[in-house]
Each structure stands twice: as C-alpha cells, then as structure tokens.
Amino acid sequence: MISVAWLLLLFLLGAAVLTVIDSETSAQEVAGFSFPLGSSVLTFVLFLAGWAGLKIDLRLTLGGAVSLLLISLLVIRRQRRRRLGGLAMAFKDWTHPQGLLLMSLVLLLLVAAFIGVGRSYSSYDAAAGWAIKGYGIALQGDVQAAADWGTWGKAYPLNLPLQIGLFEVVGGDGATLSKLIFPIYLGSLLAGCYWFWRRHRVPRTAAILTLLIIATIRLVFYHATIGYANLPFATYLVLGTLLAIEGWEGQRPRLLAISGLMLGSAAWTRAEGLGFVALIFITLALPHIALRRRLPRGRVLPTVLIPPAVAVPWLLFARQGIAASHLGEAASGFLPRVLAGQLNLFQLYLIPRLFAERAAHPDNMGLFVPVVLALWIAGVWRARPWEDLPLIQAVTTSAVMVLVPIGLFYVRSFTRPDDFRELLVRSFDRAFLPATFMLIIVGIWMVFGGQEGPGRLAEE
Amino acid sequence: MKLHRRQILDLFLLAVFLFQAISLWDDYAGPWLLGVAKTWDSSRQERAEFFMHWVKDDHRRLLRSVRDHVPLSASVMIPPTGDDFVLSDKALMQFLLYPREIVRCSPAVMGGAQGCFEYATERSIPMITTETFPGDIEATDQVEYLYSTSTYGVLFSGSSPVGSGE
Numbered sequence: 001m002i003s004v005a006w007l008l009l010l011f012l013l014g015a016a017v018l019t020v021i022d023s024e025t026s027a028q029e030v031a032g033f034s035f036p037l038g039s040s041v042l043t044f045v046l047f048l049a050g051w052a053g054l055k056i057d058l059r060l061t062l063g064g065a066v067s068l069l070l071i072s073l074l075v076i077r078r079q080r081r082r083r084l085g086g087l088a089m090a091f092k093d094w095t096h097p098q099g100l101l102l103m104s105l106v107l108l109l110l111v112a113a114f115i116g117v118g119r120s121y122s123s124y125d126a127a128a129g130w131a132i133k134g135y136g137i138a139l140q141g142d143v144q145a146a147a148d149w150g151t152w153g154k155a156y157p158l159n160l161p162l163q164i165g166l167f168e169v170v171g172g173d174g175a176t177l178s179k180l181i182f183p184i185y186l187g188s189l190l191a192g193c194y195w196f197w198r199r200h201r202v203p204r205t206a207a208i209l210t211l212l213i214i215a216t217i218r219l220v221f222y223h224a225t226i227g228y229a230n231l232p233f234a235t236y237l238v239l240g241t242l243l244a245i246e247g248w249e250g251q252r253p254r255l256l257a258i259s260g261l262m263l264g265s266a267a268w269t270r271a272e273g274l275g276f277v278a279l280i281f282i283t284l285a286l287p288h289i290a291l292r293r294r295l296p297r298g299r300v301l302p303t304v305l306i307p308p309a310v311a312v313p314w315l316l317f318a319r320q321g322i323a324a325s326h327l328g329e330a331a332s333g334f335l336p337r338v339l340a341g342q343l344n345l346f347q348l349y350l351i352p353r354l355f356a357e358r359a360a361h362p363d364n365m366g367l368f369v370p371v372v373l374a375l376w377i378a379g380v381w382r383a384r385p386w387e388d389l390p391l392i393q394a395v396t397t398s399a400v401m402v403l404v405p406i407g408l409f410y411v412r413s414f415t416r417p418d419d420f421r422e423l424l425v426r427s428f429d430r431a432f433l434p435a436t437f438m439l440i441i442v443g444i445w446m447v448f449g450g451q452e453g454p455g456r457l458a459e460e
Numbered sequence: 461m462k463l464h465r466r467q468i469l470d471l472f473l474l475a476v477f478l479f480q481a482i483s484l485w486d487d488y489a490g491p492w493l494l495g496v497a498k499t500w501d502s503s504r505q506e507r508a509e510f511f512m513h514w515v516k517d518d519h520r521r522l523l524r525s526v527r528d529h530v531p532l533s534a535s536v537m538i539p540p541t542g543d544d545f546v547l548s549d550k551a552l553m554q555f556l557l558y559p560r561e562i563v564r565c566s567p568a569v570m571g572g573a574q575g576c577f578e579y580a581t582e583r584s585i586p587m588i589t590t591e592t593f594p595g596d597i598e599a600t601d602q603v604e605y606l607y608s609t610s611t612y613g614v615l616f617s618g619s620s621p622v623g624s625g626e
Contacts, residue, residue: 108481111489111493114493114496115489115492115493115496118492118495118496118497118499118500118507119492119495119496119507119508119511120504120505120507120508120511121504121508121555122507122508122509122510122511122512123512124512124552127508127512127552127555127556128549128551128552128554128555129551131555132551132554132555132558135555135558135559136554139558139559149551149554150551150554150555151551173504174503174504175504176504176507203466203470205470206466206469206470206473209470209473209474209477210473212477212481213473213476213477213480216477216480216481216483216484217480218480218483218484218487218488221484221488221489222488225492362479362480362483363483363487366476366479366480366483366484367476367479367480371476447469448469451466
C-alpha cells in the first residue's frame with residue numbers, strides 16, 4: 001500500500017512539474033509524461049542532496065518529494081492556469097470497440113506488472129546491477145555506496161538504482177513492488193505516442209491498435225518485466241524527441257523545456273545518454289539549417305542546456321568509475337586501434353546482419369520488421385517527408401536511433417574481440433529499443449497522419 | 461459490405477496485434493504467469509533464485525541455509541572470482557544475501573586460500589565453500605560446518621555470532 005502511494009506521489013510530482021513549465025498541459029500529456037519526469041526530478045535532487053552529505057533516509061526522501069510538490073503547487077496557484085481538461089472529456093466520443101482495445105492495452109500492462117513483480121529481479125543485470133545498487137544506497141543512506149554495491153561501480157547514472165532504492169527506503173521492497181515502475185514506463189511511453197499521433201491527426205482506432213502492436217512485441221513486453229534500464233532510457237529518449245519535434249516550431253515552445261527535462265533524464269539514466277542526446281539535437285537542428293531557416297535559439301535553449309546540466313554533476317561524481325566502465329574501456333581502446341589501421345569492418349557488417357536475423361524472427365520481435373518496412377514504404381510515398389520540417393526531423397532522429405547502437409557496438413568490438421558475437425546476441429536488441437519505438441511512431445505518422453479532422457481532436 | 465481504405469488498414473493492424481498477442485502468450489506471458497503464481501508468496505531473493513536459470517538447486521539450498529542462520533548484520537566470505545559462477549559473483553551474492561556484507565576471498569591480497577580461511581575465521585566470518593575452495597587447508601578445532609553437502613558448505617569458527625537469520 002505504501003509503495004502504491006509512493007508511485008502516486010511520484011506521478012503527482014511529475015504532473016505538478018509539467019504544469020509549472022507549461023500551463024497549457026493537457027490530461028493526455030499528464031498521463032504520458034508525469035511519472036517519468038517526477039521520478040527523475042526527485043532522484044536527481046536526492047542525488048545532489050546525498051552527494052552534498054545528507055543521509056538518504058525516509059525523512060529526506062519524503063521531505064524532498066513533498067517539498068518539491070508543494071513548491072510546484074504554489075507556483076501553479078500563482079499562474080492562475082486554466083483548468084486541466086478532465087479525463088471524462090478525453091473519452092467522450094470513444095466507440096465501444098475503441099474502449100475494448102484500450103482495455104486490452106490496460107490488461108496487457110497489468111499482466112506485465114504481475115509477471116514483473118512476481119519474477120523479482122531475476123535477470124543478471126537487474127539483480128546484480130540496478131537493484132542491488134539501489135538497495136545498497138538505501139541501506140547505507142549514502143550515494144557513494146554505489147561504488148561498493150553491485151557491478152559497474154559508479155559507471156552508470158543513478159536514476160534507476162535510486163528509483164528502486166527509494167522503495168526500500170519508503171516502505172521496504174520485499175514484495176519488489178519497485179518492479180511496477182517498468183510497466184509504468186511502458187504505459188507512459190505509449191501514452192506519449194498516442195498524444196503525439198493524435199496531435200498529428202492519426203485516427204484513434206489506428207493509434208490504439210498500434211499501441212497494442214508495440215506492447216506485444218516480445219522484446220518490448222519482456223523489458224516491461226525484467227528490470228533493466230533500457231526501457232526507461234528509451235522512454236526518456238523517445239518522449240524527449242517527440243516533444244522537441246512538437247515544440248520546435250509549434251504553438252507551444254514550452255514543450256521544448258519539457259523535452260529538455262526528458263532528454264536530461266535520459267542522460268541521467270544511462271552512461272551513453274548525453275552523447276546520444278547531443279546527436280539527437282544535432283539531427284533536429286540540421287534539417288532546420290538545411291532549409292535555410294533561422295534557428296529559434298531562444299526556444300531550443302532548454303533542450304540544449306538541461307541535458308548537460310544534469311549530466312555534468314553525475315560525470316564529476318563518477319569520473320573515475322566511468323573510465324573503468326565498459327564504455328570507458330571501449331572508448332579508450334578504440335582510437336589507438338583505429339589509428340593503427342585496425343578497422344573491424346567485418347564486425348561493422350555483423351552488427352546489422354545479426355540483428356536483422358534476430359529481428360525478423362517473430363519469437364524475438366513479433367512482426368516488427370515487416371510492419372516497419374510496410375509503414376515506411378507506404379509512408380514515404382504518401383507523406384513525402386522531405387517537404388515538411390517536423391517529418392524531416394522525425395526521420396533524421398529515427399536514423400540516429402538506429403545508427404547510435406550500431407556505432408556503440410562497433411566501438412565495443414575493438415575491446416571484445418573474443419566474445420563479440422555473444423555480446424551482440426545478448427545485448428544489441430535492447431540497445432535498439434529507442435529505434436524500435438521511433439521507427440513505428442514515425443511510420444504510423446507518415447501513413448495515417450492528417451486523416452482525422454481537427455474538430456474531433458480539439459476535444460481531447 | 462464494402463470496406464473503406466482506413467478500415468482495411470485497421471484490420472491489418474488488428475491482425476498484426478492478434479498474431480503478436482497469441483505468440484507472446486504462448487512463448488512468454490502464459491508460462492511466466494504460471495511460474496510467477498507458484499512463487500508469489502516467497503521472498504524477493506527466493507523468487508529471483510527460482511527464475512535465475514543459472515542458479516541450481518544446490519545453490520538454492522546453500523543460500524537458504526545462509527539466510528536462515530547468518531544474521532542480517534553479519535558478513536559472509538565467498539570464493540574467489542571464477543571458482544563458482546554464482547557463489548563467487550560478489551554483486552549477485554550481495555543481492556541474494558542482502559543486506560549481509562559480502563567479502564570475496566582475494567588470494568593475491570589475503571595470501572592464498574589458507575589466507576582467506578584465516579581471515580574469515582579470525583573475524584568470525586562464515587565462509588562459503590565449494591568443491592575446490594578453500595581446498596586443502598589447515599583447519600583449527602574450533603572450525604565446523606554450519607551447512608555441508610558434497611558440493612557446497614558454510615564453514616564458520618565456533619566463536620562466530622551465527623544465529624537466526626531472517
């Protein structure tokens with residue numbers, strides 16, 4: 001019960017932060033963005049407090065969460081914002097089949113939650129990496145405990161370990177209700193996709209059916225149950241990108257500030273986050289420059305500044321640990337070997353080939369490959385994505401999400417020559433999660449976008 | 461009845477969803493739901509062990525014995541890296557025996573297996589043994605097995621504060 005109340009508090013905190021940033025926030029946006037934002041904002045504040053020497057205990061955790069919530073509510077009160085569109089309004093003209101599809105989606109998430117909680121942290125990285133680091137921090141009340149508990153020392157950011165550890169602090173995590181955060185991340189991501197599609201007038205039935213398709217991709221569903229950081233990371237990255245595309249030239253520039261927080265949260269979740277985010281920003285800006293338009297500098301500043309503002313404190317905290325991490329070792333081993341003439345071209349070919357083999361098998365990724373191919377072929381023909389800036393940005397950021405994992409594993413091939421194939425089979429699929437989501441989101445947008453009249457959408 | 465283009469596309473999406481849902485149920489969700497239902501009342505470590513395919517029954521019996529007899533505030537010594545995949549993995553053992561402190565035998569620092577044994581007994585730290593660890597050592601009279609099978613055991617010195625665990 002305490003754990004459920006804690007989840008609700010994180011959701012409320014995120015909703016309040018969202019509303020402080022953008023008083024136009026809709027019910028759909030609250031549903032999609034609140035939990036990921038509330039969680040990462042709180043863990044980051046607690047990390048800074050812990051690093052400054054405060055003990056991470058029940059008093060600090062609850063005090064921090066409630067204080068942040070109250071401050072946000074005070075700011076909202078001063079804003080005299082318009083009333084949040086009610087949930088009843090959001091479901092006003094839904095048909096019975098659409099309601100049934102939505103209930104199927106909720107049921108799927110509940111099944112994922114049941115399996116996730118029941119299987120505890122039974123995958124290696126989840127148990128020996130993310131969870132035990134959080135429990136260790138909770139036990140000692142000290143963020144420096146990250147160095148002694150679990151694998152990887154301080155090489156990875158503490159967003160996820162702290163999220164798990166705070167359940168131990170608040171009420172004990174014997175029942176592993178902390179595992180509920182993973183289906184909630186998936187639910188948030190799906191709600192964010194729905195929000196994005198509906199803004200681009202994708203018909204509701206097609207939107208919900210595609211959410212069901214995403215949730216039943218074996219890789220996606222599996223990651224909603226096992227407790228790895230890849231799904232939360234993909235959620236932050238994809239939602240941050242969609243918000244950036246939406247806010248870039250749209251009527252609501254403040255969406256870019258929310259995007260900045262999401263992308264900053266990605267940098268606060270995995271070590272490669274900041275580099276990934278930097279490339280996403282470049283691919284958002286490049287089409288703009290190529291179309292000879294003036295970059296809206298004032299607007300995009302939050303998207304540029306927030307991720308490094310989040311990542312730099314962690315980089316300072318973990319500077320020695322990062323150098324000793326897989327990524328640090330790979331990066332330091334890569335350049336000297338390339339300069340010596342070693343190119344690993346076979347490995348570069350092996351990465352997409354092996355993934356294509358695995359992705360094409362329905363047991364791994366359902367019908368992802370044929371569906372994405374069909375959507376993109378039909379979509380490019382229909383939407384002509386080279387004529388519209390947001391679509392160009394969506395296509396270029398999708399390309400980044402495909403290429404970055406390939407690049408990361410290519411770099412790792414230089415330091416893992418003996419077991420590179422096993423490493424690919426074991427780890428590449430999950431590194432491809434952001435691309436998995438983005439390719440479907442953009443494909444659906446290209447095929448179905450603009451098919452529903454704006455009048456019907458205005459009510460959502 | 462004539463179908464519109466949008467309805468055909470919706471039917472295509474519905475077919476994809478149904479195919480994936482059935483496949484997901486058969487290969488993953490169904491079997492896991494049954495497995496999870498069986499272990500629902502167990503502790504978080506026991507549930508994790510049950511689903512970790514690399515943790516064998518022998519490991520589970522040993523870990524249960526440690527959890528039953530070694531206090532939460534105590535330390536436990538584990539074999540050196542590479543001895544036994546599960547028992548020598550410090551991070552994994554931290555999770556499975558949380559919140560006990562895990563001390564890994566480091567032969568280079570502690571002076572071989574004998575050194576690790578002496579380190580543990582001098583400090584009254586229960587020590588997990590395997591078929592190969594600590595091997596031939598000179599044990600004192602005060603040392604006895606808290607738990608012992610043909611493959612694994614828990615050694616401790618007679619004066620150690622071993623009592624009820626969880």
